[in-house]
Amino acid sequence: MDVDPSWKYAAIGCQDRNIRIFNISSGKQKKLYKGSQGEDG
Numbered sequence: 001m002d003v004d005p006s007w008k009y010a011a012i013g014c015q016d017r018n019i020r021i022f023n024i025s026s027g028k029q030k031k032l033y034k035g036s037q038g039e040d041g
Helices: none
Strands: 009-013 019-023 029-033
Touching: none
Parallel strands: none
Antiparallel strands: 009 019, 019 029
16 A cells, blocks of 8 residues: 555555555545456566
8 A cells, every 4th residue: 555645545456456546535446457367476
């Protein structure tokens, strides 16, 4: 997990290998980055 310097968004790496960006004040998901489904390491 990481939070941007303005404390507006949080990036969270999930067990499903995706990275989700959340708006901290609303708690809503802003963006989803799909991760690899292979055994990349």
